[in-house]
Amino acid sequence: MSQAVIAVNNLNKTVPTAAGDLIILDDVNLEVEKGEAVAIVGSSGSGKTTLLGILAGLDSATSGSVRLMEAQLSDMDEEERAIARGKYTGFIFQSFQLLMSLTARENVMLPAELRGDEQAESQALELLEKVGLDSRLNHYPNQLSGGEQQRVAIARAFASRPEIMFADEPTGNLDTKTGSLVTELLFDLNREFGTTLVLVTHDAGLASRCDRTISIASGRVVL
Numbered sequence: 001m002s003q004a005v006i007a008v009n010n011l012n013k014t015v016p017t018a019a020g021d022l023i024i025l026d027d028v029n030l031e032v033e034k035g036e037a038v039a040i041v042g043s044s045g046s047g048k049t050t051l052l053g054i055l056a057g058l059d060s061a062t063s064g065s066v067r068l069m070e071a072q073l074s075d076m077d078e079e080e081r082a083i084a085r086g087k088y089t090g091f092i093f094q095s096f097q098l099l100m101s102l103t104a105r106e107n108v109m110l111p112a113e114l115r116g117d118e119q120a121e122s123q124a125l126e127l128l129e130k131v132g133l134d135s136r137l138n139h140y141p142n143q144l145s146g147g148e149q150q151r152v153a154i155a156r157a158f159a160s161r162p163e164i165m166f167a168d169e170p171t172g173n174l175d176t177k178t179g180s181l182v183t184e185l186l187f188d189l190n191r192e193f194g195t196t197l198v199l200v201t202h203d204a205g206l207a208s209r210c211d212r213t214i215s216i217a218s219g220r221v222v223l
Contacts, residue, residue: 006032011064026219039207042216057081090162094169111160127155147178167199
């Protein structure tokens, strides 16, 4: 029996332009099984980041259906999708997206605090130790290197204990050595927490670490 945690059927995304509708995604069908690590790859402008955003409930499709766990995202408005995101997903961005006014500890605590979790601080300290930043707890993002900021972002994403982790070019702003270290950390934590991982990347080495690759060209899934 299928254990698909993401199921996409006949997904289309178009945006209006002065010259007519621009097709971003064209009849996309795919499934992601529980526990899989899946890389979405394709050239710039292929639609892969748009697809990731729709799968994560950050964006909506023009037509077609998207199921994320038990949530039928295609039937939801933005508020309902936000609830589903909070319940099921974590997200790691290329640009880190840390809150500059919060320390590393406070950034990682935030998801659990928003859930009302009384263990928010102890969980944050544990995760920051796992990513090797237990000596940087009270540093602000502008006091951290790019690699350190991404490690904080990874710890924050796992702090919400997501069923599905989405990552958009998680090593895109990092040099090769730092990117390799962050990749190891991401997959180590993913195994430890048993999370399903879906990521967009241009990095062939990162994609090769995944169980499967989905290639997108001109908005369509290709073999």
